[in-house]
Amino acid sequence: MGHHCCSKQKVKRGLWSPEEDEKLVRHITIHGHGCWSSVPKLAGLQRCGKSCRLRWINYLRPDLKRGSFTEQEERTILDVHRILGNRWAQIAKHLPGRTDNEVKNFWNSAIKKKLIAQGLDPNTHNLLSSSQMTKTSTKNNNVVGKLINPHHDQQFNSVFTMDTSSGNKEIIDPKTMSPLLNSASYTNAPTVSLNETSSNISTTFDFQNPSFAWTCRTRMMEFSSCSSSMESTVISTSSSIPPSGFGILSGDYMWGNGLEPCFDRAVHEEILPRPRPEKVSTTEEEIYGVNDQNSTEINAFDSSNIDFEFMDSGLVPPELYCNVNSVDQLAWDC
DNA sequence: AAAAGGCACAACCGCATCTCT
DNA sequence: AAGAGATGCGGTTGTGCCTTT
Numbered sequence: 001m002g003h004h005c006c007s008k009q010k011v012k013r014g015l016w017s018p019e020e021d022e023k024l025v026r027h028i029t030i031h032g033h034g035c036w037s038s039v040p041k042l043a044g045l046q047r048c049g050k051s052c053r054l055r056w057i058n059y060l061r062p063d064l065k066r067g068s069f070t071e072q073e074e075r076t077i078l079d080v081h082r083i084l085g086n087r088w089a090q091i092a093k094h095l096p097g098r099t100d101n102e103v104k105n106f107w108n109s110a111i112k113k114k115l116i117a118q119g120l121d122p123n124t125h126n127l128l129s130s131s132q133m134t135k136t137s138t139k140n141n142n143v144v145g146k147l148i149n150p151h152h153d154q155q156f157n158s159v160f161t162m163d164t165s166s167g168n169k170e171i172i173d174p175k176t177m178s179p180l181l182n183s184a185s186y187t188n189a190p191t192v193s194l195n196e197t198s199s200n201i202s203t204t205f206d207f208q209n210p211s212f213a214w215t216c217r218t219r220m221m222e223f224s225s226c227s228s229s230m231e232s233t234v235i236s237t238s239s240s241i242p243p244s245g246f247g248i249l250s251g252d253y254m255w256g257n258g259l260e261p262c263f264d265r266a267v268h269e270e271i272l273p274r275p276r277p278e279k280v281s282t283t284e285e286e287i288y289g290v291n292d293q294n295s296t297e298i299n300a301f302d303s304s305n306i307d308f309e310f311m312d313s314g315l316v317p318p319e320l321y322c323n324v325n326s327v328d329q330l331a332w333d334c
Numbered sequence: 335a336a337a338a339g340g341c342a343c344a345a346c347c348g349c350a351t352c353t354c355t
Numbered sequence: 356a357a358g359a360g361a362t363g364c365g366g367t368t369g370t371g372c373c374t375t376t
Binding site: 014015035036037049050053086087088089100101104 | 360361362363364365366369370371
């Protein structure tokens, strides 16, 4: 039975024949589609209007791009999906010539499987649950962790994986702060190197390109105050960069490279709503961006004021460190 | 060679939202 | 304001091709 819009008509279903395609293309080329429900009759097709619309949008439109998805398109899908979820029509708008159906099919048949293989939940892009994680770890001999904010019980988007058996090095995509699906395609990516002791795992993020490098350390520990019993990872506050600074600097790194930081939500929600330090320094605006804390704008501070040479040595400019650290102490005082 | 299974892609279905009267 | 039809969207199913058994 056809859809209600054409239930009174005798409608054909299933795959479209070349003749039907030709009729539809000819009609729309000459007259436009107008009201889709009237298209079948006007075009001489025994199809439902919805079916005609779908056929045109997904297959017959002249501006459609054909062929396999490029690596760039795949990255775009990943990045947008991380933020929007399964909103295929919205995702497809970022990919000229691609349809929502095409993106959805590509996701379900290819990308989803890659994420699962990496131990990531394709819905959240975070790690799979601890039971699933254990399976993954056992299977792949990987140790996996995530950045988590114990104060707000809310995860950062960033995820890293570390392979403890094969050189302890993995490329992280600076745009998403996630392991690259195809690391060979990203030459400017920072690297992360890992050291494991009996109780701690330290991670060094190494941002070498294009303008600065700095390091931070993480250690795995249990946060009973968090939402679940999942293993959590924090960046040690005893090192040069606290967690919030990590977010800010990551955002800046991305903005500085013309990339929209995937950390944007984390930067905004985690940093901006926090109480400001009582002592306000001259560089506060650079840290917070605009003053309006309710603003939905994502604010990156001005890269031009950062002492990149200082950062290249693996340290943070004193004034920046001071600000970030004061915010951090407030936020992390659980 | 043929059946079974896996896969990618096309198409459909039901529901939500929009638009028009 | 309300209802009916049109449109848009996302989940799901159907189809045909290719590979494996």
